[in-house]
Amino acid sequence: MKYVSTRGQAPARSFSDILLAGLAEDGGLFMPEAWPQFTADEWRSMRGLPYAALAARVMAPFMAGSINPATLLHLCEEAYANFDHSAIVPLLQIEDGLFVQELFHGPTLAFKDMAMQLLGRLFDHVLTERNERVTIVGATSGDTGSAAIEAFKGRERLSVVILHPEGRTSDVQRRQMTTVLDANITNLAVQGTFDDCQDLVKAMFADTAFREDMRLSAVNSINWARIAAQIPYYVYAALSLGAPDREVSFAVPTGNFGNILAAWAARKMGLPVRHLCVGSNRNDILTRFLNANDMTAHTVVPSLSPSMDIQVSSNFERLLFEFLGRDAKACAALMTGFRQTGKMDVPDTVWASIHGLFSGLALDDEATTSEIREVHQKSQYLADPHTVIGIAAGRKFRHPGVPMVAMATAHPAKFPDAIRAATGIFPALPPSLADLFDREERFRVVPNVIEAVEDAVRSGVLANNH
């Protein structure tokens, strides 16, 4: 499989190349040159497979020519071996026609582990094969960082530098990152928002000399491998609920648009997905876009669901590229305009096609709190502040006869204060994290200035190499 850039100015590359490159040289995002397709019989043959085997089958076409299927299966089996639920991604019903799929049974209690546990192993495999080293730079609003640090800590061929917005994650999220003291891990607390962190990462990639000198790589969902590894759980849920002989819809609490993009990718591969529902918090740019073609970035406001405190959703570019008929020039023009003006004028016809498939619902903090309380009272289900927004979106947009699956993206114990305020229950951390608040923290505060961040990345990498 070859990959092309959404901005059309980078050469087509193999899966191994784009895994290590992360972002295309022209600032665009890589997309598969063609969509792999599975027939109804092929989907049926995946029913009942253990999760790792299912994941390897679904992802194999994306890695064709780079990772052989037997190696991929082995890496998937290793990646999902330490999850704390035998189903890996258990599905449970909370209301008539409304299901929740729990994606937080990995080591850091968030859905990011689903992809990151595999990425850690894929990077090791490809770097060893090529005898290379890389520096991973990542931006996090809380969960990607801890999942990446957990997956990559102690690995010899890479240094990892994670930028989080100072004071804007939950204490549990911050400590999950900053208490990992391995030499190859550097945590930077940026004086800004998640969008600033993401911009800084993109600016480091745009600085060609720095990018090449540091051999930069990315594990945010700008890296296609992240999206590929998030597709299989949608397949698992749909097959469990009757696909390919029955349609299924999904509701996804959304920030950077990576998770819901994976659901859409599954649909492109032939999975019968009827509808996709975006859940937003007060940072509701995607919901405003889906409801009224209003893609105007506002100032980011902190919320009870900090991992979704985002205004610039990187993966929207991939959707746009596809709905523009893969017109890279038009896509690049819209993205450049958005960066310059903070507003994107998506042509009405393009918006209407997106609107036919996606809907959006935004909840403010007050509504999030009442929703946590209500879901708990009615269904005895304790949903974290991100998950509950997806549940609310799923309930609003479900069609009779079509099961709606809401993605549970984080364990409630990551956001204990919000859960206690809503229900009076203080969710305890699992035993592996029970001493989290006793552990030593290490991080460096940096201003939201590219030169300062590049210096900090360089010194983190140097310290690791000595």
Ligand SMILES: Cc1ncc(COP(=O)(O)O)c(C=O)c1O
């Ligand atoms: C708990 C949680 N829910 C939802 C999201 C939003 O997912 P995405 O950025 O893929 O849209 C995130 C962060 O990415 C998250 O950490």
Ligand SMILES: N[C@@H](CCOP(=O)(O)O)C(=O)O
């Ligand atoms: N919510 C995320 C933000 C980064 O998203 P990613 O999927 O692009 O890595 C986080 O928790 O860090």
